[in-house]
Amino acid sequence: MRDAFARTIYDIARSDPKxxxxxxDISPAAAMAPFLRDFPDQFINVGLAEQAMISLCxxxxxxxxxxxxxxxxxxxxxRPFEQVRDDLCYQNLPVTIVGVGAGVSYSLLGSTHHAQExxxxxxxxxxxxxxxxxxxxxxxxxxxxxxxxxxPVYLRLGKAGEPDLTANAIDPFVFGKLRRVTxxxxxxxxxxxxxxxxxxxxxxxxxxxxxxxxxVSAHTVKxxxxxxxxxxxxxxxxxxxxxxxxxxxxxxxxxxxxxWERRAACQVHTFALKDEFLHIYGAHQDLLRAHGLTAAQIxxxxxxxxxxxxx
Amino acid sequence: xxxxxxxxxxxxxxxxxxxxxxxxxILDISQTVPALHxxxxxxxxxxxxxxxxxxxxxxxxxxDTFILSKGHGAMAQYCVLEELGILAPEEVAGxxxxxxxxxxxxxLGVPGIEAxxxxxxxxxxxxxxxxxxxxxxxxxxxxxxxxxDGELExxxxxxALMLAPTFKLTNLVVLVDxxxxxxxxxxxxxxxxxxxxxxxxxxxxxxATEIDGHDPQAIVDAVRNRKxxxxxxxxxxxxxxxxxxxxxxxxxxxYRSPNAQEYALAVREVEEGQ
Numbered sequence: 001m002r003d004a005f006a007r008t009i010y011d012i013a014r015s016d017p018k019x020x021x022x023x024x025d026i027s028p029a030a031a032m033a034p035f036l037r038d039f040p041d042q043f044i045n046v047g048l049a050e051q052a053m054i055s056l057c058x059x060x061x062x063x064x065x066x067x068x069x070x071x072x073x074x075x076x077x078x079r080p081f082e083q084v085r086d087d088l089c090y091q092n093l094p095v096t097i098v099g100v101g102a103g104v105s106y107s108l109l110g111s112t113h114h115a116q117e118x119x120x121x122x123x124x125x126x127x128x129x130x131x132x133x134x135x136x137x138x139x140x141x142x143x144x145x146x147x148x149x150x151x152p153v154y155l156r157l158g159k160a161g162e163p164d165l166t167a168n169a170i171d172p173f174v175f176g177k178l179r180r181v182t183x184x185x186x187x188x189x190x191x192x193x194x195x196x197x198x199x200x201x202x203x204x205x206x207x208x209x210x211x212x213x214x215x216v217s218a219h220t221v222k223x224x225x226x227x228x229x230x231x232x233x234x235x236x237x238x239x240x241x242x243x244x245x246x247x248x249x250x251x252x253x254x255x256x257x258x259x260w261e262r263r264a265a266c267q268v269h270t271f272a273l274k275d276e277f278l279h280i281y282g283a284h285q286d287l288l289r290a291h292g293l294t295a296a297q298i299x300x301x302x303x304x305x306x307x308x309x310x311x
Numbered sequence: 312x313x314x315x316x317x318x319x320x321x322x323x324x325x326x327x328x329x330x331x332x333x334x335x336x337i338l339d340i341s342q343t344v345p346a347l348h349x350x351x352x353x354x355x356x357x358x359x360x361x362x363x364x365x366x367x368x369x370x371x372x373x374x375d376t377f378i379l380s381k382g383h384g385a386m387a388q389y390c391v392l393e394e395l396g397i398l399a400p401e402e403v404a405g406x407x408x409x410x411x412x413x414x415x416x417x418x419l420g421v422p423g424i425e426a427x428x429x430x431x432x433x434x435x436x437x438x439x440x441x442x443x444x445x446x447x448x449x450x451x452x453x454x455x456x457x458x459x460d461g462e463l464e465x466x467x468x469x470x471a472l473m474l475a476p477t478f479k480l481t482n483l484v485v486l487v488d489x490x491x492x493x494x495x496x497x498x499x500x501x502x503x504x505x506x507x508x509x510x511x512x513x514x515x516x517x518x519a520t521e522i523d524g525h526d527p528q529a530i531v532d533a534v535r536n537r538k539x540x541x542x543x544x545x546x547x548x549x550x551x552x553x554x555x556x557x558x559x560x561x562x563x564x565x566y567r568s569p570n571a572q573e574y575a576l577a578v579r580e581v582e583e584g585q
Binding site for chain 2: 018020041042044046047049051052055056057058059060061062063064065067082083086087090091
C-alpha cells in the first residue's frame with residue numbers, strides 16, 4: 001500500500017503542480033524516488049516535528065496547495081491532535097493525513113505504534129473524512145479521491161505486501177459510497193483496510209456452510225454511506241462488520257446505531273480490536289489472534305450461522 | 312538584500328493617535344460583554360498597527376499576510392481592520408455577541424483574518440507553511456506573525472523556530488509580544504530559565520533583535536532594516552495592559568471587563584496617554 005501511495009502521489013503531482021508531500025522523518029522510501037527527482041521542492045521533511053508537519057500543511061493549504069502529511073499512523077494524529085483539530089478541521093482545509101501501519105500492523109513494536117483508536121478519534125472531528133482502502137489498487141483510487149476532496153481526510157493505510165482484493169470488484173470506487181467487491185444474497189461482510197482479507201476468509205468459511213456471501217469495502221468510514229447501509233439491512237439476513245480498530249467509536253458502532261434507527265430486521269455481528277493495550281509481540285496475525293480477529297475465531301464466534309432461506 | 316516591505320514614509324505620530332483611539336474603542340466594547348482580553352490587546356496594539364500601516368503590502372494580487380498567533384489579542388486586530396474599512400464598525404461592536412460573527416479569537420472566514428487562532432502555538436507553524444508555499448510558487452508575499460512570550464513555552468513553537476531557518480524562509484517576520492506575563496503570573500517566575508531569550512532564538516538560526524514594542528517607529532525600523540538573509544524575529548518588550556495604570560502587569564486583567572468606575576478611569580488614562 002505504501003508503494004501504491006508513493007506511485008500515485010507522483011501522478012497526482014504531475015496533474016497538480018501544487019502537490020506537496022510533508023513527512024516527519026518517515027517516508028515510503030524507494031518508491032518516492034521519482035517524486036523526489038521531479039518535485040524536489042515539494043517533498044518536505046520536517047524531521048521529528050509532527051505538530052509542525054500538520055500546521056505547516058495547513059499553511060500550504062491556505063495558499064491553495066494540496067498537501068499530504070505522511071508518517072506512521074499513530075504519530076500522524078495522536079501527537080499533533082490539536083493541530084489536526086484546530087488547523088485542519090476547524091479551518092476545513094484540504095489536507096490529507098496519510099497514516100501508515102494502521103491497526104496493530106506494527107506488531108513487533110508495541111502499543112506505542114498501534115493506531116487502535118484512530119477511527120474513533122478522527123471520526124469524532126467535524127469536517128474530517130476517513131478513507132481506508134483495503135488493497136494497493138484501492139489505495140491508488142483513495143489517494144486520488146483525497147487529492148480532489150475539499151476538506152481534511154485521514155487516509156488510513158496498512159504497510160506493505162497486502163494482497164489484491166478488488167481486481168474484479170463489482171462496484172467502482174466512489175468516495176462516500178459502499179463498494180461491493182463480491183455479490184451474494186444471505187450474508188454481507190463489511191470491512192475496510194487490509195483486514196478485509198480476513199473478511200474474504202470468513203466468506204469462504206460461510207460459503208462452505210452453504211451461505212451466499214457478499215463482501216463490501218466500506219473504504220469511506222466517514223462520511224458513512226447511510227443509504228447504502230440501509231439497502232444492505234433490507235437485503236441481507238446477517239451483516240458482519242470486521243475492522244482492525246478499537247470496538248469503541250468504530251464502524252461497528254455506527255452500523256448498530258443505524259440498524260436501530262432504521263428498524264433493521266437483519267442481525268448485526270461486529271468484530272473489532274479489544275479496548276485494551278495488549279503487551280504482546282509477534283507477527284501481525286499473532287496480534288490479531290490475541291484480539292480475536294482471525295477468520296477461524298470469527299467463524300467460531302458466528303456459531304452455526306446459516307441462511308434461513310425464508311426471505 | 313531588499314526587504315520588500317512597505318517603504319514609504321511611516322507616520323509614528325499618526326500611529327500613536329490610532330492606538331489611543333483603539334484603546335478607547337476596546338474599553339467601550341468591554342462595557343458590552345461580560346469579559347474581554349483587554350490587557351493582551353493593549354500589549355500588542357502598536358505592533359499590530361505598525362505591521363498593517365508600516366510594513367505589510369496590502370495591495371492585490373499578492374498581499375502580505377498577518378497572523379495574530381496570540382489569538383487572545385484579537386481586539387487589537389479587529390480595531391485595525393475596522394480602521395482599514397475591512398471590518399464594519401457594527402461588526403466590531405458586536406464582538407462576542409449573539410448574531411455576530413466575530414468572537415474573542417480570530418476566525419478564518421471573517422474578513423481580514425487569514426488563520427483561526429486561539430490555542431497558542433499554531434500561528435507560527437501555519438505561517439511557515441504559507442511562507443514555504445509562497446517561496447516555492449515564486450510569490451513575493453511576506454508573512455508577519457505576532458506571538459506572545461507565554462506562547463514561547465509551547466513545544467510546537469520551537470519546532471517552527473527550528474524549521475524556519477532550515478527552510479531559509481526570509482519572507483517570514485515574527486514579533487514576540489514580550490510582556491513577561493502569562494495567565495497565572497510572571498514568566499520569569501514560572502520559568503526561571505526563560506531568559507535570556509535572544510541568544511536562544513539566535514542559536515536556532517534567526518536574525519533576531521530586541522525592540523520597544525510600544526514604539527511604532529522602532530518596530531517599523533527594526534523590520535525594514537533587517538538584513539533579510541534569514542527569517543527575522545524581534546523580541547518586542549511590552550507592558551501587559553499598557554496605558555491603564557491599574558491593568559499594567561496585573562494578571563487579573565488578562566480577561567476581565569472593568570466596572571463603570573474603572574472604565575471611567577481607564578478612558579481618562581488612555582486618552583491622556585502618549
